[in-house]
Structures are given as C-alpha cells and as structure tokens.
Amino acid sequence: MDKPSLDLTSAEEASSRLGISRASLYAYVSRGLIRSFSSPHDPRQRLYALDDVETLVKRRIRFRRPTAAAATALDWGLPVLETSLTQIKDGRLLYRGVDAVELARTATLEDTARLLIGGLDAGTFARPFPATGLATFPTIGLQAFLTRAIRLLSEPVPEEAMAAEVPTILHLMAGAGGGGASEAKPIHQCLAEAWGASPQAADGIRRALVLCADHELSASAFAVRVTASTGASLRNAVIAGLAALSGPRHGGETERVRDFLEQGETSAADHAQPYPGFRHPLYPDGDPRGAALIENMPLLPWDAEILRTTEGMTGRRPTIDAALVMMERAYGLPRGAAFALFAIGRTAGWLAHAVEQRSQGSLIRPRARYVVVEEAPSP
Structure with a gap:
C-alpha cells in the first residue's frame, strides 16, 4: 500500500507508546495486531498504524484495571454481548459470515x-x-x-x-x-x-x-x-x-x-x-x-x-x-x-x-x- 489512508507513526514512537521493545512490536505486527507499511519517503523504513497502536494501549490499560474496563466497555470498548449475527473484521462487514x-x-x-x-x-x-x-x-x-x-x-x-x-x-x-x-x-x-x-x-x-x-x-x-x-x-x-x-x-x-x-x-x-x-x-x-x-x-x-x-x-x-x-x-x-x-x-x-x-x-x-x-x- 503506497499511500495508506490512515495516520502512521514510527517504530520508535509505537514502541514508546506501548511500553514494549522493538522485538515485541514486530511480534505484534506478525500476529496481525498492528498494521505496518513502507514509508513513502524511505522504502527501507516501516511505519505503523497509529489507530492500531492506540487500540492496544487502551486494551492494556483496561485489562490492568478491571473497574476501568467495565466502565468503558459501553463506549466503543470491549465486547459485552455474544451474537451470531454480524461481525466487523479486517475492514469488512459480515452477516452470519457473508460479506455484506x-x-x-x-x-x-x-x-x-x-x-x-x-x-x-x-x-x-x-x-x-x-x-x-x-x-x-x-x-x-x-x-x-x-x-x-x-x-x-x-x-x-x-x-x-x-x-x-x-x-x-x-x-x-x-x-x-x-x-x-x-x-x-x-x-x-x-x-x-x-x-x-x-x-x-x-x-x-x-x-x-x-x-x-x-x-x-x-x-x-x-x-x-x-x-x-x-x-x-x-x-x-x-x-x-x-x-x-x-x-x-x-x-x-x-x-x-x-x-x-x-x-x-x-x-x-x-x-x-x-x-x-x-x-x-x-x-x-x-x-x-x-x-x-x-x-x-x-x-x-x-x-x-x-x-x-x-x-x-x-x-x-x-x-x-x-x-x-x-x-x-x-x-x-x-x-x-x-x-x-x-x-x-x-x-x-x-x-x-x-x-x-x-x-x-x-x-x-x-x-x-x-x-x-x-x-x-x-x-
């Protein structure tokens, strides 16, 4: 993807926000938790999706503080109900597994x-x-x-x-x-x-x-x-x-x-x-x-x-x-x-x-x- 339509950040900044090492950051990328892209200015440099980084930061805070997790679950937070109807995954909307x-x-x-x-x-x-x-x-x-x-x-x-x-x-x-x-x-x-x-x-x-x-x-x-x-x-x-x-x-x-x-x-x-x-x-x-x-x-x-x-x-x-x-x-x-x-x-x-x-x-x-x-x- 040459020109991603989302905010990107450097490996140094992403690691700092998450409080993890570069190796852990690369592990998150390999597991699909954080998307990475080639820099448009330097093909040798990788940039990381800021939204994914912030989502992980918030999730880590919630899991460390159960009361905070419960309090924020209803505001674009953690899943609170089980359903077999609809799923939003990887930018797709699925009705019972069928792409909408x-x-x-x-x-x-x-x-x-x-x-x-x-x-x-x-x-x-x-x-x-x-x-x-x-x-x-x-x-x-x-x-x-x-x-x-x-x-x-x-x-x-x-x-x-x-x-x-x-x-x-x-x-x-x-x-x-x-x-x-x-x-x-x-x-x-x-x-x-x-x-x-x-x-x-x-x-x-x-x-x-x-x-x-x-x-x-x-x-x-x-x-x-x-x-x-x-x-x-x-x-x-x-x-x-x-x-x-x-x-x-x-x-x-x-x-x-x-x-x-x-x-x-x-x-x-x-x-x-x-x-x-x-x-x-x-x-x-x-x-x-x-x-x-x-x-x-x-x-x-x-x-x-x-x-x-x-x-x-x-x-x-x-x-x-x-x-x-x-x-x-x-x-x-x-x-x-x-x-x-x-x-x-x-x-x-x-x-x-x-x-x-x-x-x-x-x-x-x-x-x-x-x-x-x-x-x-x-x-």
Whole structure:
C-alpha cells in the first residue's frame, strides 16, 4: 500500500507508546495486531498504524484495571454481548459470515432478513400486505418518519398480521416512508414506486437497504436487545431502536451530512474542518458500505468534488451516512429518504437482534457504580 489512508507513526514512537521493545512490536505486527507499511519517503523504513497502536494501549490499560474496563466497555470498548449475527473484521462487514458488500450486489432486504433472523422460509414474504393508508411524501424528514413509523407500529395488531410479524413490521416501516403496498412486492420496489424513482435508483435503494441491515452492536441494536430482554413485543423493541436511531450521533448523522453538502454548494467549504460522514472508528481504511453504495452512482458535481477533496487531503472516505445522502441527491429522492432507508433497512437487523436476545432468555441489567457528587457551597 503506497499511500495508506490512515495516520502512521514510527517504530520508535509505537514502541514508546506501548511500553514494549522493538522485538515485541514486530511480534505484534506478525500476529496481525498492528498494521505496518513502507514509508513513502524511505522504502527501507516501516511505519505503523497509529489507530492500531492506540487500540492496544487502551486494551492494556483496561485489562490492568478491571473497574476501568467495565466502565468503558459501553463506549466503543470491549465486547459485552455474544451474537451470531454480524461481525466487523479486517475492514469488512459480515452477516452470519457473508460479506455484506457482496450480498448487496444481488440480494433484497427480504433475503437479508431471512439470513439474519433464520427460521424463515422462502414464502414468508410472498403474501399480500394490508395498505398502510399513507400517501406519497415529497419530503420525509427524520421526525416525520419517526412519528409515522411509531404510530403504525403502535396500532392494534390483526390476527393475520401476528402470524407473520416479521414481514409485517418491515412493510409497516416501508409504509412510514410512503412505500406501503397492498400486494406482495419487494420493499425496494414499493419505495421506488412511491418515490417515482428510476430503475437505476431502484437498484440503489435495494443495495442501500441491504447495506444498512445491521452493524453489530450499534446503539440502536443495543436498545433493541435491552427492550427485547424484558419480554417486550417485537414491535416495541423496534420502537426502542427507532428512538435510539433518532439521535444526531446515530441515524441523525444523515441530516448533518445533508446540511453540510447543501451549505457547501452556496459557500466555500472550510477544508480545515472535518467533514461529517467521512470517518468511522471501526473502519480505519474507509467504510466499505459507503464505497459500495457510491460505486457507479451519478453523483452531483459538488458531491463528487467533496469526495475527491476529502480523500486527497485527509485520506478519509465516505461512511454509509454520507453515501445515503449523496444517493438521495443523485437520484432526486424525497428529502429525508436517506434516513428512511437507514431505518427501514436496519429494521431487519433489529428484528434479528430481538429474536436472538429472546432466545437467550436473560435480562440485560448491568450494575451502576455510584459516585458522590459534591455540591457547590452556598454563597
């Protein structure tokens, strides 16, 4: 790799940060714990991925201090739950061992739901669904979508819907984006028709839904699992996921990306500031979902320029959030379609997490460490 898109450091600095010898550093490299690259200035010199070094430093501190490990486990920390659903490994996203990027080339969201949840036969989605009664929306918007989705999920459940709860929930979520249908069609087709999308855009919608389906133990997936562990219904577990997704540091990132792109078209972008949607802690070399979604997309000129500028100056590539907004803009989808696609696609993963958590039969109930807060003295 001649020009790695990540921060690098010298062997001396890496060894010093870790408090180890050069020999131990080379052993870490041979075990795949730290990536090394040839220096662009001196081919005889090796440089080391700073993110990998810092990850090992933090891990060593946590293991030396068990209380610190427990306290930080929920903040991009150590694994806290076992799952057979999704794995992020070596820059790849895997659904039950299947590469999500490869899956997205041909699969539908329904195919992905069957893969993640398991136990669903091929005919699960081959049935008509009741119309949601919602019209096509020129704009969707985060809060409007959330309001409609929660309302639909909270309505009384007919007996026939209870028999096919998983596909019904997915179609209700599609209905919140205006893509509800009264006949059995793939969800991406329902959305494409409701949004007046071209065939090329419809295929992009399909790929986006698959790429958004799950992302290991995200904040919303954790909220779903906590809710499901109490014995709550699948619908209420999904509502918990929606509430977590609404935050600006999760699904709401698409709103920040859109605002940035729209503002940049009318004023000069500040290249000294980090752009939203161009860095993910779990993918030092770039989010593979973002790259897969943008591939062969007819980007708007400004969006294409931002991609070139950002990668050229910082080496950073678009996350799935940035890619979803660029797709919304490229195909003229309703404003807010990026968030809707994220939420509808992620519902497949939420349902899989809820089902898996229920099968474990345990309540998620961590303990808190009480800290005395000193009150300020009275004036």
